[in-house]
Amino acid sequence: MFNIVEKDLRERIKEVAVEHFNSNGYHGTTIRNIARDVNCSLPMIYYYYNNKKELFDEIIKKEYFDLLKRQAALLRTNNIIDFYTKFVYDLNSLSNYDKKVYRLGIKVYLSFDGDEELMEIMDEWEKTILPRHYQILKPYLKNADNDLAIVRTLVHLLETLIESIVVKNRFLSEEEIREEISIVLHGCE
Amino acid sequence: MFNIVEKDLRERIKEVAVEHFNSNGYHGTTIRNIARDVNCSLPMIYYYYNNKKELFDEIIKKEYFDLLKRQAALLRTNNIIDFYTKFVYDLNSLSNYDKKVYRLGIKVYLSFDGDEELMEIMDEWEKTILPRHYQILKPYLKNADNDLAIVRTLVHLLETLIESIVVKNRFLSEEEIREEISIVLHGCE
DNA sequence: TGATAATCCTAACGAACGTTAAATAAGGAG
DNA sequence: CTCCTTATTTAACGTTCGTTAGGATTATCA
Numbered sequence: 001m002f003n004i005v006e007k008d009l010r011e012r013i014k015e016v017a018v019e020h021f022n023s024n025g026y027h028g029t030t031i032r033n034i035a036r037d038v039n040c041s042l043p044m045i046y047y048y049y050n051n052k053k054e055l056f057d058e059i060i061k062k063e064y065f066d067l068l069k070r071q072a073a074l075l076r077t078n079n080i081i082d083f084y085t086k087f088v089y090d091l092n093s094l095s096n097y098d099k100k101v102y103r104l105g106i107k108v109y110l111s112f113d114g115d116e117e118l119m120e121i122m123d124e125w126e127k128t129i130l131p132r133h134y135q136i137l138k139p140y141l142k143n144a145d146n147d148l149a150i151v152r153t154l155v156h157l158l159e160t161l162i163e164s165i166v167v168k169n170r171f172l173s174e175e176e177i178r179e180e181i182s183i184v185l186h187g188c189e
Numbered sequence: 190m191f192n193i194v195e196k197d198l199r200e201r202i203k204e205v206a207v208e209h210f211n212s213n214g215y216h217g218t219t220i221r222n223i224a225r226d227v228n229c230s231l232p233m234i235y236y237y238y239n240n241k242k243e244l245f246d247e248i249i250k251k252e253y254f255d256l257l258k259r260q261a262a263l264l265r266t267n268n269i270i271d272f273y274t275k276f277v278y279d280l281n282s283l284s285n286y287d288k289k290v291y292r293l294g295i296k297v298y299l300s301f302d303g304d305e306e307l308m309e310i311m312d313e314w315e316k317t318i319l320p321r322h323y324q325i326l327k328p329y330l331k332n333a334d335n336d337l338a339i340v341r342t343l344v345h346l347l348e349t350l351i352e353s354i355v356v357k358n359r360f361l362s363e364e365e366i367r368e369e370i371s372i373v374l375h376g377c378e
Numbered sequence: 379t380g381a382t383a384a385t386c387c388t389a390a391c392g393a394a395c396g397t398t399a400a401a402t403a404a405g406g407a408g
Numbered sequence: 409c410t411c412c413t414t415a416t417t418t419a420a421c422g423t424t425c426g427t428t429a430g431g432a433t434t435a436t437c438a
């Protein structure tokens with residue numbers, strides 16, 4: 001009746017699971033510990049999720065990819081360097097939950113967790129990355145010979161910056177982000 | 190007596206352990222499976238290593254950091270772009286064992302495995318990275334205002350390239366490596 | 379050869395795991 | 409009030425885990 005203050009149990013389970021999978025990996029996470037932190041009984045987790053793997057998969061397939069798409073949708077601006085700087089800088093203020101989902105996704109992306117099925121989904125997504133950034137950068141690129149290399153380098157740099165913020169949980173200032181992106185995109189303004 | 194063909198059992202255990210920790214993570218790896226693949230009895234692993242964690246720690250503390258130091262020692266040349274290109278390119282031909290040790294180390298570095306003690310060792314090493322590359326790049330840097338940013342960007346790019354080769358197990362051609370490094374180090378020749 | 383130390387094995391321990399059966403509680407519909 | 413669905417619990421199943429006790433085998437060398 002007055003269950004407004006308390007989130008849906010199913011959702012709370014998922015949130016705690018993100019925390020645990022993040023800190024202890026798939027095999028290091030136990031349903032019992034999740035239940036303890038959620039403050040519910042152990043079988044309740046089986047009431048909402050068929051098994052451990054299904055819980056993990058839902059986090060990656062829904063939460064992580066939703067997050068990626070939300071991030072990708074942000075991408076519009078006039079100045080290309082401002083644009084990418086803001087894109088990375090805003091990751092600093094991602095919610096803790098989103099950061100952990102992101103981190104977990106990167107873990108699967110690097111084959112540090114998850115299984116082959118999830119990896120295939122990751123590969124599919126990865127194929128879209130370079131073309132997408134190429135489209136964004138196209139109007140700003142000048143000489144045709146190393147255009148693709150610039151896009152590749154930028155994507156590589158973005159990867160490390162994202163990793164720093166999301167995985168290593170560091171704060172990167174707008175200035176240092178801008179400096180590095182400017183070095184790769186020098187001449188593109 | 191004629192044990193020449195067969196490697197030291199202790200060493201073989203470690204090699205198989207690298208394989209398992211790599212594929213399944215710390216918690217996903219079982220002593221029993223290691224023993225099976227080594228073709229020895231289960232308690233033999235406890236004969237050479239006090240417990241599972243000690244086995245894992247030895248791989249990171251000895252094998253991984255030995256590898257990092259071996260790699261860092263390679264760094265001398267005339268042309269700075271050639272130099273870094275070769276540095277990355279040569280990772281392609283690392284032995285499978287070394288690649289797996291490297292991968293495992295990165296996993297710990299990103300806090301995806303291991304514990305806090307190992308993380309501290311990682312942090313110590315990390316502090317040496319920027320100064321070391323700054324020393325190497327110093328003679329080639331020109332204007333003082335964004336010198337440090339160039340070093341940082343290069344180190345970040347190197348990180349992703351290393352991850353591509355070692356973690357994602359991709360082959361990167363010398364040309365694409367050179368292109369990306371040249372973009373970051375444009376003007377430094 | 380025979381003692382001593384280094385290797386190696388079979389067998390088992392207790393604990394923790396993923397998962398499920400079965401019962402109970404709560405809440406609205408008729 | 410009864411019935412039925414949904415939500416939740418206690419208790420346990422079988423399995424696998426890390427680890428160890430205790431004995432067997434093999435090498436070393438006086």
